Amino acid sequence: xxxxxxxxxxxxLVGSLLACGGGDKPSQPPGASAGAQxxxxxxxxxxPKVEGLITAADLQLGEVDAAMAxxxxxxxxxxxxxxxxxxxxxxxGPGWKGLVTKREPAWIMNMIMNIDVMLESDPEAQKLLEExxxxxxxxxxxxxxxxxxxxxxxxx
Amino acid sequence: MNRTLLYSGTxxxxxxxxxxxxxSLPGCKxxxxxxxxxxxxxxxxxxxxxxxxxxxNFVSGGFSGQLAVYGxxxxxxxxxxxxxxxxxxxxxGYSEETKGMLMTTYGFxxxxxxxxxxxxxxxxxxxxxxxxxxxxNTPRIALxxxxxxxxxxxIEIPNSAGNHSSPFTTGNSEYVxxxxxxxxxxxxxxxxxxxxxxxxxxxxxxxxxxxxxxxTGRMSIAFQIAxxxxxxxxxxxxxxxxxxxxxxxxxxxxxxxxxxxxxxxQRDKDFIMAVNWKLAExxxxxxxxxxxxxxxxxxxxxxxTHSAETTVYEDVLQLDPKDHxxxxxxxxxxxxxxxxxxxxxxxxxxxxxxxxxxxxxFSFEKIQKAIATNEMEGDFGGIPVLKYESVLHGEVKKPGxxxxxxxxxxxxxxxxxxxxxxxxxxxxxEKLEVMDRVPTYYSIGHLCVxxxxxxxxxxxxxxxxxxxxxxxxxxTGPELTQSAQLYSIEGDxxxxxxxxxxxxxxxxxxALPAELVKPREVKFFKIDENKHPFVAKGEKETKxxxxxxxxxxxxxxxxxxxxxxxxxxxxxxxxxxxxxxNLEQDWDVPHGFAIKGAANAELLVMPGETQTLKxxxxxxxxxxxxxxxxxxxxxxxxxxxxxxxxxxSSVPLDAYTVSVDAEM
Numbered sequence: 001x002x003x004x005x006x007x008x009x010x011x012x013l014v015g016s017l018l019a020c021g022g023g024d025k026p027s028q029p030p031g032a033s034a035g036a037q038x039x040x041x042x043x044x045x046x047x048p049k050v051e052g053l054i055t056a057a058d059l060q061l062g063e064v065d066a067a068m069a070x071x072x073x074x075x076x077x078x079x080x081x082x083x084x085x086x087x088x089x090x091x092x093g094p095g096w097k098g099l100v101t102k103r104e105p106a107w108i109m110n111m112i113m114n115i116d117v118m119l120e121s122d123p124e125a126q127k128l129l130e131e132x133x134x135x136x137x138x139x140x141x142x143x144x145x146x147x148x149x150x151x152x153x154x155x156x
Numbered sequence: 157m158n159r160t161l162l163y164s165g166t167x168x169x170x171x172x173x174x175x176x177x178x179x180s181l182p183g184c185k186x187x188x189x190x191x192x193x194x195x196x197x198x199x200x201x202x203x204x205x206x207x208x209x210x211x212x213n214f215v216s217g218g219f220s221g222q223l224a225v226y227g228x229x230x231x232x233x234x235x236x237x238x239x240x241x242x243x244x245x246x247x248x249g250y251s252e253e254t255k256g257m258l259m260t261t262y263g264f265x266x267x268x269x270x271x272x273x274x275x276x277x278x279x280x281x282x283x284x285x286x287x288x289x290x291x292x293n294t295p296r297i298a299l300x301x302x303x304x305x306x307x308x309x310x311i312e313i314p315n316s317a318g319n320h321s322s323p324f325t326t327g328n329s330e331y332v333x334x335x336x337x338x339x340x341x342x343x344x345x346x347x348x349x350x351x352x353x354x355x356x357x358x359x360x361x362x363x364x365x366x367x368x369x370x371x372t373g374r375m376s377i378a379f380q381i382a383x384x385x386x387x388x389x390x391x392x393x394x395x396x397x398x399x400x401x402x403x404x405x406x407x408x409x410x411x412x413x414x415x416x417x418x419x420x421x422q423r424d425k426d427f428i429m430a431v432n433w434k435l436a437e438x439x440x441x442x443x444x445x446x447x448x449x450x451x452x453x454x455x456x457x458x459x460x461t462h463s464a465e466t467t468v469y470e471d472v473l474q475l476d477p478k479d480h481x482x483x484x485x486x487x488x489x490x491x492x493x494x495x496x497x498x499x500x501x502x503x504x505x506x507x508x509x510x511x512x513x514x515x516x517x518f519s520f521e522k523i524q525k526a527i528a529t530n531e532m533e534g535d536f537g538g539i540p541v542l543k544y545e546s547v548l549h550g551e552v553k554k555p556g557x558x559x560x561x562x563x564x565x566x567x568x569x570x571x572x573x574x575x576x577x578x579x580x581x582x583x584x585x586e587k588l589e590v591m592d593r594v595p596t597y598y599s600i601g602h603l604c605v606x607x608x609x610x611x612x613x614x615x616x617x618x619x620x621x622x623x624x625x626x627x628x629x630x631x632t633g634p635e636l637t638q639s640a641q642l643y644s645i646e647g648d649x650x651x652x653x654x655x656x657x658x659x660x661x662x663x664x665x666x667a668l669p670a671e672l673v674k675p676r677e678v679k680f681f682k683i684d685e686n687k688h689p690f691v692a693k694g695e696k697e698t699k700x701x702x703x704x705x706x707x708x709x710x711x712x713x714x715x716x717x718x719x720x721x722x723x724x725x726x727x728x729x730x731x732x733x734x735x736x737x738n739l740e741q742d743w744d745v746p747h748g749f750a751i752k753g754a755a756n757a758e759l760l761v762m763p764g765e766t767q768t769l770k771x772x773x774x775x776x777x778x779x780x781x782x783x784x785x786x787x788x789x790x791x792x793x794x795x796x797x798x799x800x801x802x803x804x805s806s807v808p809l810d811a812y813t814v815s816v817d818a819e820m
Contacts, residue, residue: 079739134790
């Protein structure tokens with residue numbers, strides 16, 4: 001296995017050691033930019049500006065497109081379902097029910113498509129890693145596929 | 157020199173014996189291990205952490221049957237590619253899908269002796285697409301795909317015995333060749349059941365031309381050329397003016413069949429065989445030649461089904477040179493030639509008589525002239541023999557002892573390895589003058605210059621692949637590590653830069669710039685394109701199914717769990733097939749699969765791939781299974797259980813994964 005894994009182990013170990021150290025707040029994992037605040041769970045946050053990431057301006061969300069959502073469901077079954085339920089419960093990663101009300105669509109798209117950058121730079125993504133302990137796999141979805149998956153999430 | 161003395165005993169004894177003889181020969185004396193390595197050698201081979209080597213070096217594993225991949229100039233080992241031998245680390249030869257790659261007319265053959273890696277070429281230059289390698293013992297040629305660094309295709313060579321003179325390529329990899337080391341009787345059972353003493357009468361050689369499909373890499377035999385009984389050793393295609401010809405070194409023109417080290421070393425000259433392969437190709441296309449018995453397997457890895465496919469051929473097209481004048485000529489070449497190397501211009505063919513103390517260089521132009529003017533000294537087995545003097549460009553006099561193999565740089569220089577005098581000698585091809593020599597540690601066999609057998613050598617280094625290790629490394633019991641050495645050839649003088657140990661016998665190797673290979677790399681297999689009959693595209697497709705005594709499990713992996721991870725209802729007497737699909741779609745995330753008591757190996761399943769492990773439980777109870785390749789922080793949690801009940805048990809077959817529905 002490569003350095004990616006070593007990095008992830010390091011993050012997890014350091015994260016949990018600090019957490020076990022009796023701190024009453026979640027500690028800041030290494031790699032988080034200085035001064036980044038870990039916001040309250042459930043609040044919607046903007047990703048820090050990192051070049052190449054998808055922004056809200058890149059996404060036009062109108063009424064839910066049923067055909068698009070149906071395609072998203074097919075991708076979900078093959079590439080996402082092993083870790084994400086369509087309920088609110090966590091399996092490996094968070095359940096998808098109501099997720100779009102908690103997270104910005106662009107943030108979701110970036111978690112699907114740009115996981116390495118997100119885990120480097122996004123405090124919310126880093127916080128999730130502390131909780132789930134498994135780096136979200138990059139399943140190499142195209143932008144269209146990721147967008148269809150997002151549309152499927154909007155139906156849940 | 158007394159040849160019989162030189163070649164008796166083991167190589168070590170031989171080297172020691174020769175050492176004494178060499179003291180009287182100026183310039184041939186092996187130096188000690190303390191030979192100078194200049195102060196800046198380290199900086200020339202240092203590849204900073206996190207940066208890449210400039211060259212890939214594909215090094216044969218010899219009797220390991222594998223192909224190893226190193227970086228140059230660092231000498232770092234990246235991978236051993238399983239080719240002719242099973243590999244429990246990857247499951248190659250153990251998984252149900254890969255077993256077919258090692259099937260032959262003799263059944264499943266899990267080992268071979270792989271000698272010569274040969275990079276595929278376009279316009280006479282290595283193109284980074286494939287690497288061929290020969291299997292000596294059960295004659296085969298393999299094609300390794302440099303997009304996946306996996307064995308893509310293996311073809312068995314019929315009517316061959318010891319596929320040594322192989323698998324050298326034509327300039328656009330139209331063909332790779334396979335010349336038989338041992339001549340043997342061919343044909344039906346009665347024709348083959350003959351006294352060994354009837355060698356001269358009944359034993360025949362042949363060389364095969366194998367065509368790899370340019371798109372798929374699937375191989376087939378285009379034609380074979382029958383020859384008199386001799387031993388073929390090495391070969392190389394012509395290029396430039398000699399394009400369309402192929403040259404094969406052969407020894408044992410004495411046609412001996414016992415105590416070969418003496419009896420096959422009697423004649424002053426053996427042969428290099430020149431074959432007009434363009435003419436052979438045309439004859440084959442015209443339907444000339446005969447279909448002769450030659451049952452053989454051609455195995456091919458299908459990347460969509462992730463499985464081997466086998467085609468069985470019953471016969472092979474054979475051309476007899478006696479029926480086709482102009483197809484084959486012999487050229488006398490001193491004393492049991494080994495190397496048979498064509499320079500980058502294609503004008504010269506260098507023979508390396510391994511018992512000779514000179515290097516003959518043949519001129520292609522003179523060969524053509526001698527053919528046109530019929531300058532023959534007779535025939536051998538009905539094949540015309542050209543006059544040595546008529547085809548000779550010249551001889552390099554007293555270059556060293558035991559020349560074996562020659563490669564070239566782009567500046568008109570040749571580098572020849574000398575086993576007996578344990579050195580590399582640099583000489584000028586046109587002028588036939590020795591320019592420099594360096595000792596090797598010890599007893600070099602083949603050598604390699606990046607691109608050094610092609611039209612455009614990249615030069616920069618020559619690498620020695622040594623036969624004897626002795627004191628070069630920390631000892632490891634009776635068997636020492638194998639060894640290679642890197643020399644700079646950028647200056648007038650060759651300069652030793654680095655020793656690096658190798659895995660398996662580094663028999664021969666080729667190297668090319670990494671930039672020709674890196675862009676081809678396959679990062680993962682697209683799950684949407686997976687056509688394996690037992691694929692599970694997502695956990696919804698996982699299941700377990702009984703088919704008589706067979707239990708099939710459609711299983712998936714993703715960081716970090718199996719689905720299903722609990723299986724019940726397996727009974728003693730069942731054969732369980734775990735069809736494991738890795739749902740990951742990213743680079744460098746294989747998952748392993750192992751189950752207690754498996755009598756074969758693990759599986760290592762690449763992202764998007766499906767592989768199958770057959771498991772026959774032998775006791776009642778709960779059997780653990782787990783992921784072997786560290787995949788995430790929860791890798792150690794990636795495990796499951798199989799319950800095995802007695803034969804006749806009524807436990808229903810069931811498989812599941814239970815989630816505790818953690819809140820988020």
